[in-house]
Amino acid sequence: xxxxxxxxxDLSRDDALLILDTADELAKISERSIKKLPTLRGRTVVNxxxxxxxxxRISFEAAAKRLSADVINFSAKGSSVSKGExxxxxxxxxxxxxADAVVIRHGASGAPHRLASWVRGSVVNxxxxxxxHPTQALLDAFTMRRRLGSLDGRRVTIVGDILHSRVARxxxxxxxxxxxxxxxxxxxxxxxxxxxxxxCEVSYDLDAVLPKSDVVMMLRVQRERMNAAFFPTExxxxxxxxxxxxxxxxxxGETIVMHPGPMNRGMEIAxxxxxxxxxxxxxxxxxxxxxxxxxxxxxxxGADLGGEIQ
Amino acid sequence: xxxxxxxxxxxxxxxxxxxxxxxxxxxALIRISHEIxxxxxxxxxxxxxxxxxxxxxxxxxxxxxxxxxEGRSVPVGSLDVTMYRDDLxxxxxxxxxxxxxxxxxxxxxVVVLVDDVLYSGRTVRSALDALNDxxxxxxxxxxxxxxxxxxxxxxxxxxxxxxxxxxxxxxxxVYLEENDGRDAVLLLKGExx
Numbered sequence: 001x002x003x004x005x006x007x008x009x010d011l012s013r014d015d016a017l018l019i020l021d022t023a024d025e026l027a028k029i030s031e032r033s034i035k036k037l038p039t040l041r042g043r044t045v046v047n048x049x050x051x052x053x054x055x056x057r058i059s060f061e062a063a064a065k066r067l068s069a070d071v072i073n074f075s076a077k078g079s080s081v082s083k084g085e086x087x088x089x090x091x092x093x094x095x096x097x098x099a100d101a102v103v104i105r106h107g108a109s110g111a112p113h114r115l116a117s118w119v120r121g122s123v124v125n126x127x128x129x130x131x132x133h134p135t136q137a138l139l140d141a142f143t144m145r146r147r148l149g150s151l152d153g154r155r156v157t158i159v160g161d162i163l164h165s166r167v168a169r170x171x172x173x174x175x176x177x178x179x180x181x182x183x184x185x186x187x188x189x190x191x192x193x194x195x196x197x198x199x200c201e202v203s204y205d206l207d208a209v210l211p212k213s214d215v216v217m218m219l220r221v222q223r224e225r226m227n228a229a230f231f232p233t234e235x236x237x238x239x240x241x242x243x244x245x246x247x248x249x250x251x252x253g254e255t256i257v258m259h260p261g262p263m264n265r266g267m268e269i270a271x272x273x274x275x276x277x278x279x280x281x282x283x284x285x286x287x288x289x290x291x292x293x294x295x296x297x298x299x300x301x302g303a304d305l306g307g308e309i310q
Numbered sequence: 311x312x313x314x315x316x317x318x319x320x321x322x323x324x325x326x327x328x329x330x331x332x333x334x335x336x337x338a339l340i341r342i343s344h345e346i347x348x349x350x351x352x353x354x355x356x357x358x359x360x361x362x363x364x365x366x367x368x369x370x371x372x373x374x375x376x377x378x379x380e381g382r383s384v385p386v387g388s389l390d391v392t393m394y395r396d397d398l399x400x401x402x403x404x405x406x407x408x409x410x411x412x413x414x415x416x417x418x419x420v421v422v423l424v425d426d427v428l429y430s431g432r433t434v435r436s437a438l439d440a441l442n443d444x445x446x447x448x449x450x451x452x453x454x455x456x457x458x459x460x461x462x463x464x465x466x467x468x469x470x471x472x473x474x475x476x477x478x479x480x481x482x483x484v485y486l487e488e489n490d491g492r493d494a495v496l497l498l499k500g501e502x503x
Contacts, residue, residue: 001403018405025390025406034443039393297393302403 001298004116004123008134008173016141016177022294023142023287029066030290040069043300046099048090048115049126050076050106055261055285056126056136060103063292069300072097087111091118101300104128122299130164130225136260137170139291141178143280144215146287147256152179157209159185159241160219160268163192163230167260168219172200183209187241189230206241210251217258218243218269234267244270256280326483329474330495335455335486338471339368342453343375345469350420353382355448357416359389361425361437362407367488368455369424385412389423389444391436411444421447422469426484428454431465456495458482 001015011019029035045064049057057073064071074094081090087106094102101122104112109129116123127133145151156175162168162184175182176199183201184191195202203209210216221237231237238244243257248270251257257269257279265271274281330338347353353376360369366388373386390407392398423437434452441450453469458476472495476482479500487493 022406025408028409032444036443037393038439039398298403300403301393301398303399303401 003299004112004125005134005295005299006112006116006123006125007132008137008170008177011134011174011177013177013179016138016174019138019291019294019298020142020145022298023138023291024146026293026297027287027290029293030286036066036068038068039297039301040064040067043069043100044098045069045071045101045103045296045300046094046097047071047073047075047126048094048102048104049074050081050104050111051127053105053127055288056105059285059288060124060126060135060292062289063296066289066293067296067301069100069296072099087115088118091115095119095121101296124295124299127166129166130169131166132170132173133166134170134174135288135292135295136167137174138295139284139288140167140171140217140258140260141174142291143258143284143287144180144256146283147280148214148254150179151175154180154214155183155212156180156215156217157183157185157213158217158219159206159243161190161222161225161230162186162195162219163190164222164225165219169198171217172198176200183213185209185241187231187237207247207250210247213251213255215256215258216243216251217260218263219260220263221268223264238267242268242270243273245272248273248276251278258284260284326496326498328494329456329482329497330472330493332493335471335493335495336371338455339371340375342469342471343372343379346372346422346451346453347376347380349451349468352380353384355419356384357412357414357419357421357447358384358386359411359416359421359423359437359441360386361423361433362388362390364426364484364486364489365424366408367486368426368453369422370488372422372424372453385414387411389437389440391433391440394436394439396432396436409440416441416445416447418446418448420449420451422451422453424453426455426486427482428452428457428465428467428470429460429482431461431463434465435463455484456482 002010047057061071099121103124103126105126106128109131111128112123112125158168172182185203185206259281263269350356358369358373360366369386373384377383388408388410390409392406451468454467455471456474457467457470458474481498483496485492485494
């Protein structure tokens with residue numbers, strides 16, 4: 001595996017399967033009474049969060065702590081960043097503190113990539129702008145594999161705001177690596193212009209795609225990014241692209257419903273659907289900790305690969 | 311340790327010496343299973359935990375012999391020690407083996423750890439640490455198919471298939487039917503001879 005995890009495209013099929021297999025073993029830890037392993041004792045993981053995030057940050061924090069690493073949380077609010085410190089200076093500060101891994105979330109696409117050239121430790125992308133969120137894709141793949149077995153030839157439908165979604169991009173890249181067939185469904189205004197070059201199909205008609213799907217992944221309508229007229233009204237969006245009770249009833253019996261959270265109940269997904277046994281939304285949270293443990297173990301658990309600062 | 315049969319054959323040509331071959335391994339395991347029955351007075355509370363990969367196969371064979379001799383099925387499981395090793399930082403991160411405890415658990419039981427080769431004792435130390443996080447056995451014992459000496463920690467085996475005096479430069483390879491297609495223990499000359 002590479003030293004950093006910045007894009008889902010960095011992972012070969014073997015890397016991805018190694019992470020998922022490792023996560024499978026680590027999942028048993030959360031069933032034990034002592035949910036801790038000594039593996040990363042003495043290593044320091046810094047959570048560097050420039051954007052608000054609760055679930056991803058605590059998920060990484062729990063993962064690092066279960067492996068006995070020391071965790072330093074650094075959020076931009078109320079920190080030196082709000083006083084105008086640049087990303088590079090923040091990076092050098094972390095470097096001086098001896099961070100073995102930096103988990104970064106940043107509003108700018110590409111920030112983790114820049115950071116990787118300034119620090120000696122491993123950089124894990126926890127979401128950068130509208131670019132990527134590779135650990136979310138890994139935990140989604142892990143959840144699908146646990147429910148459905150192998151991902152080879154499985155049909156995955158991702159519905160919603162693809163344009164602003166780092167989750168969608170990482171999922172498309174990883175699922176293609178793992179042999180699944182992905183179809184994106186969204187209004188044309190919420191698809192990126194370069195979507196033709198992605199390894200997936202595109203459709204504007206949710207009802208046509210749903211009956212063929214093994215997995216339906218609903219994305220959140222990111223109100224904070226809806227600064228242009230992407231669709232006429234929320235009501236219309238919900239009617240055409242929301243997973244309501246009627247659409248849910250037309251899914252095949254074994255199809256699972258996923259959502260990366262946080263969700264808008266009643267908007268992209270109906271409350272009944274979110275709470276059904278075929279929804280994996282709560283599982284995804286638990287699987288997030290396990291998958292991130294696997295990533296941290298594989299990046300930090302072995303010999304120091306001796307990264308050079310460029 | 312992972313090696314193919316073709317590999318083994320080429321070793322044999324290159325001056326490797328077979329220490330145990332074919333039925334020898336099962337003879338040693340039969341004796342060990344009798345010793346376990348004797349020492350634990352019928353293996354009543356015994357749980358066999360194999361250390362992946364080959365220890366797991368050895369544990370399964372021991373359980374089969376115990377069932378054959380005493381009509382008692384002892385619970386068998388596997389215990390991966392990778393996350394507890396003290397040499398993790400000497401090599402790139404490695405894939406994890408499988409940990410599977412029997413449904414009965416290990417609390418208040420006599421756990422017999424089973425491994426193929428006992429050498430420095432560091433694997434066993436890791437296993438003891440791992441057990442500590444999983445429960446509290448009444449006692450822990452150790453069975454090894456081959457004890458090749460050179461201990462680096464105060465650890466000894468309770469049951470040994472074969473004591474094999476070796477030099478540190480030599481390599482001991484264990485091949486088992488379940489994993490490698492044949493049963494054999496080979497002693498190979500190391501690089502420096």
